[in-house]
Amino acid sequence: MLPFRFVDRVKFLLERQLVKGAGFQLLVVGVFIFLISLIGGLLVMPLGEPFGNMGEAVWWAFLRLTDPGYLGDDVGEWQRLVSTLLTISGYVVFMGTLVAILTRWLIAKMADLERGLTPVTLRNHIVVLGWTSQTLPLLSELLGASGRMRRFLEKHETRRLSLVVLSQDASAGQAHELRIEPGIGNKARQIILRSGLAIQPDALQRVACLEAAAVIVPSAAHQAGSLVTSDVETVKALLSIAAQARHRKTALPYVVAEIQDIRKLPVIERAYPGAVEVVAGDATISRLMVQNILHPGLSEIYNELLTAGYGNEIYVRGGETLAGMTLAEVAAQRPKVIVLGLLKARDTGWDIRLPAPSASVIESSDRVIILAREYSETEPDGKAPGLSEISRGEPVSRPPAQGEQVHRVLVLGWNRRVPSLIGEFASYHQKQFEVEVVSVVPAKERQQEIDRYLGDQQRVVCRHVEADYMVEGELRRVGPLNYDSIVLLSSDRLASGEEADARAMVGYLQLEDILSEGSRRPQLIMELSDPDNRDLLTGSQSEMMIGPMIISHVLAQVALRRELRVVLDELFTAGGAEIQFRSPDNYSLPASVSFQLLEKALAAEGEIALGVYRHQPDASGRHLQLNPPRQTWLDLLPGDRLVSLCWSG
Missing domain, CATH: 1.10.287.70 (Helix Hairpins)
Known part of the structure; x- marks a missing residue:
């Protein structure tokens, strides 16, 4: 050498x-x-x-x-x-x-x-672990929740909201996205970007998780078959936060975590000993889809209740200032809201009473559930004349009317939510479903995922067809006109939400050509993954659900008001309190009725009137009239239905 x-x-x-x-x-x-x-x-x-x-x-x-x-x-x-x-x-x-x-x-x-590699030096801020399709609407929700945010800041003794977002690669492009996002704009200066992954302990220190007032962990999409799923990352992040708190001997922050697989809930609770609320993203969207199949038109109600700055929202007020009053007295002093029920404190959580009798007396430890357009409306209005008190007794079980025949559902496309969707169909024992799934994903792979999720508890007949619904000939062979409901899914196997939605929207337009040839039109529900695409199909005859916007609203609102998760779970699951459509013929109503009279008529049956669903849409294409002014004359027409909150048993 x-x-x-x-x-x-x-x-x-x-x-x-x-x-x-x-x-x-x-x-x-x-x-x-x-x-x-x-x-x-x-x-x-x-x-x-x-x-x-x-x-x-x-x-x-x-x-x-x-x-x-x-x-x-x-x-x-x-x-x-x-x-x-x-x-x-x-x-x-x-x-x-x-x-x-x-x-x-x-x-x-x-x-x-x-x-964004410099550690932040903040306290009582809100941390969002991950930049996903839900991050921008989530930040918009947090910045837009004025009344609820004000109470959140007062609770944590801070004047200004600071949001810290942990992104895998924080960049100037993401900062630009924040500035142009509706609902953020100039408020982007309140948002701090930091680089890193939620599974990296040093990245969690970089965003000062232990000093945060709340930590939100949204679920990210992963490639099919990946061994490291979003739920795995969530558990690892919670373990790291808990380990850092033990090392520094400090209190654990409040965490709101989204998981894809609801069966991982016990794992989350074991991984994090502190205050944690878990939002099952896939299960929530699946529940909404199935309820919308059972009650066509329900998507408009969910889109209004679960979107900030648009229409009505659900608020939870503390009982400290309302102690000793009845729900009827609270409602009479607040003419612009609808009082829904109560949350009673118990050792391990909350006992929900929804709908609750109007004579229920509020205790200081209770929480009052209210439907309103603005948080300020939940305060007593001394200027407006008070309402007469409405007497409503114990809710009577009113299960929705279900036909004897099998409900046939056609699912076009495949994503990770389909197994939980099949499981949600199976949870409705009073109804029988047959589901046919059309996708280019091999049928054997799909059935394996469903079997892995449901095990032996499969009550729903599920058949698989290997076809591409984008090809008109293959779609016609499926026979869309032979089904009662059609669900068009946004794929999670494409590179971006824009590509997945583009495929879904083209499929919808092609499907409309086939459906227009029949005399009987099945119900059509379309799922989108990118909130920016929600206005591209204005005037369409399908019901639209935007998963990231719904989940973002739930995560943001539960982060600001923890008790809301109990309310949303009650409304979005089978049994218990449900929002239903009722025929006006079921009640003793005059030809022309005000909303105040409508409230009294439904209260006599133990129900709460929420509004009216019109058979014919208005100029903007909306059917729903939720929480109208009390003195508004509704002039019910043939085909109109009443929106009622009732107890389904």
Whole structure:
């Protein structure tokens, strides 16, 4: 083997120093400057005057090396030659290399700052772990919840809301997305981006999770078959937060976590010993879809209740200022809201009473559930005339009318929610469903996922067809007109939500051509994954559900008011309190009725009137009239239905 050359050794030594960063690079440049100055001083020392000693000669060389302006002061050919060489070396070493090192260091430092690697020094802020399709609507929900947010800030003794988002790669592009997002805009300065993954303990420290008032963990999409799912990342993040709290001996923050598989709930509770609320994203969307199949038109109610800044929302008020009053008295003092029920405190959580009798007396530890457009409307209105008290007794079980025949459902497409959707169909024992799933995903793979999710508890007949609904001939062979309901799913196997929604919308337009040929039109429900696409099919005859917007609203509102999860779970699950459509013929109503009279008529049956669902849409395409003014005359027409909150048993 040949021995290493001296030049190679020098190059290797320089390389090892230069890769250590800007400090070592500057040190190497300083050594070179010293050596060049020393050599220049040695070359001019023999000239004698004006160089009295070696120090003065080296200083002379250093000045020529660092400042070209001294070049004209030299006399003599040799002195000028050495001075010229020193000046040229100065341009290369001092000016060029030094400026390059400092510029690269500054650019790298700015890039690090833009990537968000600096730990935040905040307290009582809200942390969002992950940049997903739900992040932007989630942030809009948090920034738009004015009344609820004000109470949240007062509770944590802070004046200004600060949001910290942990993204895998924080960038200027994401900051631009924040600024152009409706509902955020100029409020983007309240949002801080930090780089990292939720499964990295140092990234969790970077966003100061332990100092946060609330930590929200939305669910991210993963490729099919991936061993690391979003639920795995969520559990790892919660374990890391708990470990950091034990190490620092501090209290655990309040966490709102979304999981895809509801069966992971016990795992989440074991992983995190602190205050945690779990939102089952897939199960929630599946519940809404099945309820919408059972009650066509229900999507308009959910889209209104679960979207901030649009129509009515559900609020929960503390009972401290209402103690001793009845629900009827509370409703009479607030003419713009509908009082729905109560939450009673118990050892392990809350006992929900929805709908509750109007004579129920409120205790200081209770929570009052109210439907209103603004949080300010839940305060007593001293200017408006009060309402007469409505008497409503114990709710009577009123299960929705179900036909004896089998309900046939056609599912076009495949995503991770289909197994939970089949499981939700199976939870309705009073109704029999037959489901046919059409997708390009192999039927064997689909059935394996359903079997893995449901096990042996499969009550629903589920058949699989391997076909592409984007091909008109294959879609016609399926026979969409032979089904009672059609669900068009947004795929989670494409690169982005935009691509998945584009495929779903093209499939919808193609499906409309086939459905227009029949005399009987089945119910059509379309799922979208990108909120920006919600207005592209305005005026369509399908009912539309935007999963990320619904889940974002639930996550944001539960983060601000923990008790809301109990209310939403009660409304969105089979049995118990349900929102149903009722025929006006079931009640003793005059031909023309105000909403206040409608409330009294339904209260006599133990129900709560929420509004009217019109058979014919208005100019904007809406059928729903929720929580109208009390004195509004509704003028019910044939086909109109009443929106009622009742007890389904």
